[in-house]
């Protein structure tokens with residue numbers, strides 16, 4: 001007797017499965033941008049140029065001068081679960097230095113867009129390779145002249161997933177998300193020249209000279225950069241807690257905005273958000289900021305790997321600490337002492 005004849009349960013075709021899975025990794029243009037920029041940084045690029053049209057909904061182009069890929073590598077890179085970054089779970093347990101490792105970004109982006117990759121390995125002479133991947137399939141591979149490094153172009157994101165395409169917001173909103181992502185990476189990698197261009201207009205370009213202050217100047221402009229003061233606390237300068245150090249730049253209280261968007265915080269080099277960190281920062285400013293006003297902050301926290309839940313899901317940026325209260329106190333103390341040192345907390349008693 002054939003059980004299958006009596007059921008409505010059936011196997012989805014591979015294409016449908018891939019597109020459903022893609023929605024988990026690639027929610028909007030900014031998520032594709034994030035994956036591509038991470039790949040460029042993982043490839044040890046010293047420059048990463050991001051160009052988007054219509055907030056990334058029409059096209060996204062990320063060009064780097066990183067390690068590049070041979071034709072064989074390029075063909076492998078777009079297959080599912082192919083990565084050059086880990087071999088197995090034991091590599092995860094010992095801590096991953098690269099930003100990506102799941103080996104699904106190119107494959108998934110390619111299953112919901114028209115993807116073109118041109119690449120040439122750094123030390124290879126001659127032409128590079130151009131690969132076109134559409135709707136989940138490699139449609140052409142041919143030699144192509146290109147500089148050393150990789151250029152990934154994503155056109156018509158979600159063209160074959162109309163439901164997802166419908167959820168995209170206005171160009172301005174989608175671009176704001178893209179801008180936020182690229183800004184986060186530019187600030188965290190001042191030694192990489194990162195640029196962002198939207199609809200033909202350059203939004204910012206960092207020099208890659210290796211200085212956080214210079215990166216802030218390039219990204220946020222002169223007014224903000226000149227209002228930044230350094231935070232640099234470690235070891236005994238911090239109250240007890242999991243953080244080993246807190247460093248970066250924070251703005252004078254009067255240089256503020258009505259959005260949290262300018263709180264760029266990182267744990268062990270990864271851009272994250274966490275209530276404990278935000279509350280620590282806001283606590284330090286106290287009443288110096290009006291209601292719903294936020295400073296400009298680029299703050300790097302270092303913790304031992306086991307004190308933070310390193311969330312390996314590609315989309316999650318929110319982290320939790322074992323001891324949120326201690327983290328809040330440590331961030332508060334580090335930022336407060338920087339503000340005090342610069343005489344920026346008028347309402348508090350001057351120190352000894």
Ligand code: ADP
Pocket residue numbers: 035039040043064066067068069077078082083084085099100101102103104105106107149150
């Ligand atoms: P993951 O980053 O998790 O390994 P991806 O699908 O993002 O997975 O990329 C697959 C592989 O393609 C990477 O492991 C890497 O070897 C290669 N790759 C992707 N982008 C680049 C790039 N910009 N430069 C060099 N190699 C790249």
Ligand code: MG
Pocket residue numbers: 035038039100101103105106
């Ligand atoms: Mg990746």
